[in-house]
Amino acid sequence: MTKLLDIKGLTKRFGPITAVDDVSFSVDRGEVLGFLGPNGAGKSTTMKIVTGFLAPTEGSVEVCGHDVEREPLAIKRRIGYLPEGAPLYGDMTPMALLNFVCDVRRLSAADAKRGIEYAIEKLHIDNVLYQPIETLSKGYKRRVGLAQAIVHDPDVLILDEPTDGLDPNQKHEVRELLTEMAGKKAVIISTHILEEVEAVCSRAIIIAKGKLVADQDPLSLQARSQLHNAVGIRLPVEHVAACTEVLDALPEVRRVQKSVEAAGVVELLAVAANGSEILVQVRSAIDAKGIQVNEIFVERGRLEDVFRDLTFEVEGLKARETDAGEAAHA
Numbered sequence: 001m002t003k004l005l006d007i008k009g010l011t012k013r014f015g016p017i018t019a020v021d022d023v024s025f026s027v028d029r030g031e032v033l034g035f036l037g038p039n040g041a042g043k044s045t046t047m048k049i050v051t052g053f054l055a056p057t058e059g060s061v062e063v064c065g066h067d068v069e070r071e072p073l074a075i076k077r078r079i080g081y082l083p084e085g086a087p088l089y090g091d092m093t094p095m096a097l098l099n100f101v102c103d104v105r106r107l108s109a110a111d112a113k114r115g116i117e118y119a120i121e122k123l124h125i126d127n128v129l130y131q132p133i134e135t136l137s138k139g140y141k142r143r144v145g146l147a148q149a150i151v152h153d154p155d156v157l158i159l160d161e162p163t164d165g166l167d168p169n170q171k172h173e174v175r176e177l178l179t180e181m182a183g184k185k186a187v188i189i190s191t192h193i194l195e196e197v198e199a200v201c202s203r204a205i206i207i208a209k210g211k212l213v214a215d216q217d218p219l220s221l222q223a224r225s226q227l228h229n230a231v232g233i234r235l236p237v238e239h240v241a242a243c244t245e246v247l248d249a250l251p252e253v254r255r256v257q258k259s260v261e262a263a264g265v266v267e268l269l270a271v272a273a274n275g276s277e278i279l280v281q282v283r284s285a286i287d288a289k290g291i292q293v294n295e296i297f298v299e300r301g302r303l304e305d306v307f308r309d310l311t312f313e314v315e316g317l318k319a320r321e322t323d324a325g326e327a328a329h330a
C-alpha cells in the first residue's frame with residue numbers, strides 16, 4: 001500500500017550549508033510523527049520541501065502517491081501546513097483567510113462551510129474572526145495558522161512547532177485535537193517540547209545537522225536513556241548514608257545519584273548497570289538491612305537525555321560531563 005508520505009534521499013543545500021542530508025522516511029495513515037532536532041537541524045527546511053515551498057537539491061517526496069515537484073496541484077488538497085512562526089496574510093481577517101484557503105484548495109461551498117465551522121470550533125477563534133490577523137496576539141495567530149491547516153480535512157498534516165506560543169490550556173487542546181485527528185491522517189509535528197512527543201506521538205524522528213539519527217516509537221527511544229530502569233528511592237535524610245552503601249554494593253547498580261533535598265526527604269537514583277531491571281534486587285537489599293523508605297519507583301528513562309546523547313556528538317559538542325567515563329548507550 002502507498003504510504004501517505006514517502007521521502008527518499010532528501011538533500012537540501014544552501015550554498016555551502018547542507019541543511020538536509022540524505023533523509024529518507026515514510027509516514028502511514030494513523031501515525032503522528034514527532035520531528036525533533038536541535039536548532040538549525042533542518043526540520044523546517046524538510047517541512048518546506050514536503051509541502052512544496054522549497055525545491056530539494058536531491059531526492060524526492062511523494063504525498064498520497066503524487067510527486068511534490070511534478071504534481072504540485074494534486075497535493076494541495078491533500079496536505080495541510082502550519083509554517084514556523086506565524087507568516088500569515090496580516091491584513092486579512094481569520095474569516096477571510098479561511099475562505100481564501102478553501103478557494104485555493106477548490107473546496108465545494110458545502111465542504112468549505114463545514115470545514116470552516118469545524119476549524120473555528122476546534123481552535124476557539126470565534127471571538128477574533130473579523131479582526132486583522134496582524135493585530136492578533138501571538139497565540140491567536142498560531143491558532144489561526146492551525147485552523148487554515150486543517151480546514152480542508154487533509155490526509156497529511158505538517159505542523160512546524162504547532163504549540164509554540166500557546167498558553168497551557170490551548171497547548172492541551174491542540175494536543176487533544178491532534179490525538180482526535182490522528183487515526184485518519186499522517187501527521188508530522190516538529191517540536192522542542194519533549195513531553196509533547198510522549199503525549200501525542202506514535203513515533204519520533206531525531207535529526208541533527210540534517211542527518212537522521214533516530215527513528216523509533218517514543219517508548220523505545222526513552223528506553224535508550226541511561227536512566228532506563230533506574231530505581232528511584234525517596235527516604236528520610238537520616239537513612240541516606242546506609243541506603244547508599246547498600247546500593248553501591250550491588251553489582252547490578254552502576255552508580256547512585258542523589259538529588260535535591262526537600263523537607264528532610266532525599267531522592268536517590270540507582271542507575272542500572274546495563275539498563276536491566278533491578279527493582280527486585282534493590283528492594284530486597286534495602287529490606288534486608290531494615291532501611292525505612294517513603295517510596296520506591298522505576299524510571300522509564302528520559303527523552304531529554306536520549307535527545308542530548310544522540311545530537312551532541314553530531315553537533316560536535318562536548319560530551320555530557322555528568323556521564324563522563326560511563327559507557328554511553330544501550
Ligand SMILES: Nc1ncnc2c1ncn2[C@@H]1O[C@H](COP(=O)(O)OP(=O)(O)OP(=O)(O)O)[C@@H](O)[C@H]1O
Binds near residue numbers: 014043084
Ligand atoms: N533560505 C536559506 N538560506 C540559507 N540557509 C538556510 C535557509 N533556510 C535555512 N537555512 C539553514 O539551514 C539550516 C537548517 O535550518 P532549519 O530552519 O531547517 O532548522 P530547524 O531544524 O527548523 O531549526 P529550529 O529548531 O531553530 O527551527 C540552518 O543552518 C539554516 O541557517
Ligand SMILES: [Mg+2]
Binds near residue numbers: 043044045160
Ligand atoms: Mg524550524
